[in-house]
Amino acid sequence: MNSNNYPVAQQLTIPEAIRQAYAHWSAGQAAQAEQLCLRVLQVVPHQPDVLHLLGVMAHAYGKLDLAIEHLRKACLSPTAPAIYNSNLAEMCRQKGLLAEAEQAAHRAVEQEPQLVGAWSNLGIILQESGKFDASLECLQHVVALEPANHQAHNNLANTYKLLGRLDQAQTSYLDALALRPDYAEAHSNLAFLLSDLGRFDEAIVSAEKAIEINPQLADAYSNLTQIEMSRMRYADARRWIEALLAFAPQHAGALTARAQLLIKGEHQEEALTCVRHALTLAPDSANAYNVLGRALQALGQHDEAMLAFDRAIALPGTVAEEASVARASLLMETGNKEEALAAFDRALALFPDSLMVMTARADSKTYRSGDPDIALMEAALEQSIKPAINEQMNLHFALGKAYLDTGNSERAFAHLDQGNALKRATYQFDVVKTGAWMKKIAATFTPELMEKFGNAGAASVRPVFVLGMPRSGTTLVEQILASHSGIHGAGELSALRHAVDRAGAFPDDVAGWKHDDFARIGQDYLSRVANLAPDALRLVDKMPANFLHAGLIPLILSGARIIHCRRDPVDTCLSCYSKLFAGEQLFAYRLDELGAFHLDYQTLMDSLRKVLPPDRFLEVDYENVVDDLEGEARRLIAFVDMPWEDACLNFHQTRRVVRTASVSQVRQPIYATSKGRWRRHAAYLGPLLNALGIRPSASDAP
Known part of the structure; x- marks a missing residue:
């Protein structure tokens, strides 16, 4: 007797029960459908049609693990139709089980x-x-x-x-969209594509259209978040991701995107918590592991970060190439240059002719004429179908570096000008308003204010602030200091900015602060850095932009020392212009704005120099360090009141993490080729020289 004819109850055979169960489900009567399915399974425990229906029902109610369990059992039957395997594939995909889904x-x-x-x-x-x-x-x-x-x-x-x-x-x-104009998913995806093409305003319109059609389309919110992040509008990006999490609090992709935003805002601990939550929901998400690696890297947990990148590379997904680059870059940051170069080579083996890998390793190599990377990168830009806007920027900056290495100024600046223009078009920046803000800062820190609150701050001699323009020698100075056994180089910390932001509007509120306010900000700063090498006698905070807060530092930390790094203005600005910074250096992507910003910075420092306590403020010129390393190194160590150690002269041998655009340079001994470098390229620096009020001499020829 065929088992399908066994009665489930006196009045129903199994085929009849299955038909009724499906009918109940189609009519929205889930309880009746489930009851019939369970009755069938009591008689035929592995009946595939019933297991399939239970899986579909479980999926509809958000019970993905149970749905997959039912579908797996259903698909074991040789009579299971193709649609059951197809549905199992889709459910496994949603769970991130891509290998099983593909099978x-x-x-x-x-x-x-x-x-x-x-x-x-x-x-x-x-x-x-x-x-x-x-x-x-x-x-x-x-x-x-x-x-x-x-x-x-x-x-x-x-x-x-x-x-x-x-x-x-x-x-x-x-x-x-021509076939279905109200297709929300296509509007959302088109938005992300338009962002890649640099058409940001159109992208926003398209993504908002998707949300108008389907207010709960998660991908549209995620795409809007990524679009706003790409043009550094982080407040708008936060608004979109929080809107998504409001109706989908357990959305792993949204939590991962939120973690990325938190990393950008330098809230690393919170980012770590967020992405780990995402991984509890999607334990096989390669993207989440990649973001986890970046959060751990930012927190200095390098071994754990490496494991996360390795996991992201091993898992199925679309981020293996990016994670491979991140892994190699981490090795470079930690001073393992040979391993890093080998990792870049392995990445190229996995992803042949990868533009992402080629551009990422540009700073770690010195190009020679005929380098095959140059031809491949040029070819990518000459294709009729251009790469995404971010890839184009990376290519132009990498080629600019390559041609600077090979001595071809004309080609170098052809690429640097294009790369900088593309980057500058992605965000808004007003150099005049920024200059006015710096003038307001200068006016705030008067001799009277400095005298009145000179002893108000937290009394700690541990902090040493190394500040100045980016690319002015701050990393070199930090590396010399950090080569001392009693000094820890903490890198570019956001602790001071966060402590000041927490206290109020800067510099507007400073005039209203009292003794306790200054002390509280100082204690806030000290608490944020307390766990960084707690046994070190000195802690170097090398955030260049802290020059904006240089006047405040003595008032909140009465024992702190400030080292101001200076370098030839044109060399500094040229070095900035040749870099696509990982952080936000909004002034750096137009030569005229670079010059104007540098002048405003000089004016601010000229003002602060008159009021900063001379025993706590030291100025170091990059050129002097190049000409007299030992003399300047001894001066630095004496200034921070530490005994001399010869290791400070061999700074390039110090194994420590360096997370700046100068990571390659500080792994080498002092070299003088960057001193007066701009003169070889003067013909291409007109807007910068005009802004700085510098007239090149006849000898400054390309």
């Missing part, structure tokens, strides 16, 4: 080659696994089978985008 999807298309949904699922799974060529083949097949399927065009566009074929991606998104 199930392959089984589905082998069983039923005309099952469009299975091909579509397979294409999306391959896309998320980073197998873009295979994904493209699948999704082109889907479009061929169903040319009027708007979802198929959208999915195909996503793969085109990941392959860097941005024009074809845009065409496919527009095809999807």
Whole structure:
């Protein structure tokens, strides 16, 4: 007797019970459907149709683990139709189990080659696994089978985008929207593509259109967050991600994006908590592990960061290339240059001709004429289909560096000018307002204020602030100091800015502060750095932008020392202009703005120099350090009141983390080639020289 004819109850056979269960589910009667399914399983424990229905029901109620468990059992039956494997594939994809998802999807298309949904699922799974060529083949097949399927065009566009074929991606998104103008997902995806093309305002409009159509479309909020982050509008980015988390508090992707924002805002501990929460929800998320690695790296937990990057590389997904670069860059930061170069080579082996890898390693190598990287990077920019805007920026800066290395000023500045212009177009900055703000700071710190509150601050001799313009020698000075056994180089800390921001508006509120206010800010700062090398007698905080707070430092930390690093203004600005900074140096991407900012900085420091306590304030010129390393090093060590150690002369051998644009330079002995460097390129620096009021001499020729 066929088991399907066994009665579930006196009045129902199994086939009848299954039909009724599906009918109940279709009618929205979940309880009745589940009751019938359980009765069938009492008679036939592994009945595939019932297990499939239970899986679909569990999925609908957000019980993804239970849904996958039911579908796995259903698909074990040799009679299970292809749609069951296809549904299992999609549920595994949602869980991040991409390898199992791919296997199930392959089984589905082998069983039923005309099952469009299975091909579509397979294409999306391959896309998320980073197998873009295979994904493209699948999704082109889907479009061929169903040319009027708007979802198929959208999915195909996503793969085109990941392959860097941005024009074809845009065409496919527009095809999807032509078929269905109210297709929210396509509006959202088009927004992200427009952002890659540098069309930010259009991108915002498209993403907001997606949310207008579907207010709970998570991807649209995530895309808006990424778009606003890419143009450094972090308040707007926070607004969008918080809006998403308001209705989807357990959305792993949203939590990961929030962690990225927190890292940008230098709230590393909070970022760590956030991304770890994301990983409890999506334990196999390669993107979350990559962000975890960055949070750990920022906190100085380098071994743990390396493990996180390794996990991100090993997991299926689309971030393995980025995580490989992050891993190699971490090795460079920690002083393992040979290992770092080998890691870049391994990354190129995994991702042949990767532009991301080539541009990331540009600072770690010295280019020679004929370097194959140069030709590959030039070719990428000459293609009719341009790379994404961020990739273009990276390429231009890397090629600018390459041509500076090879002595070709004309080609170097052709690329640097383009790279800087692309970057400058992504954000808003008013150099005049910034200059006015610096003048207000200078006016705040009067001799009377300094005398009145000179002893108000927390009395600690541990902090040493190394500050000045970026690229002025701050990293070199910190490295000399940190080579001393009693001095810890803490890198670029945000602790002072956070402590000041917490106290009120700067500098507007300073005039109203009392003794206790200054002391409280100082104690706040000390608490933020207390766990950094607590046994070190001196702690070097090398945040260049702390020059803005240099007048405040003696009032909040009466024992702190300030070292102001100076360098030839044109050399400093040229060095800034040749770097695509990881942090926000908004003044650095136009030569005229660079010059104006430098003049305002000089004016501020000229004012502060008159009021800062001379026994707590030292100025060091980069050129003097180059000419007389020992003399200047001894002067630095004496200033921070520490006994001399010869290790300070061998700073390039000191193994410590360096997280700045100067990471490669401080791994080398002192060299004089960067002194007066600008004169070789004077013909290309007109707007900068004009802003600084400098007339190049006849000998300053390219």
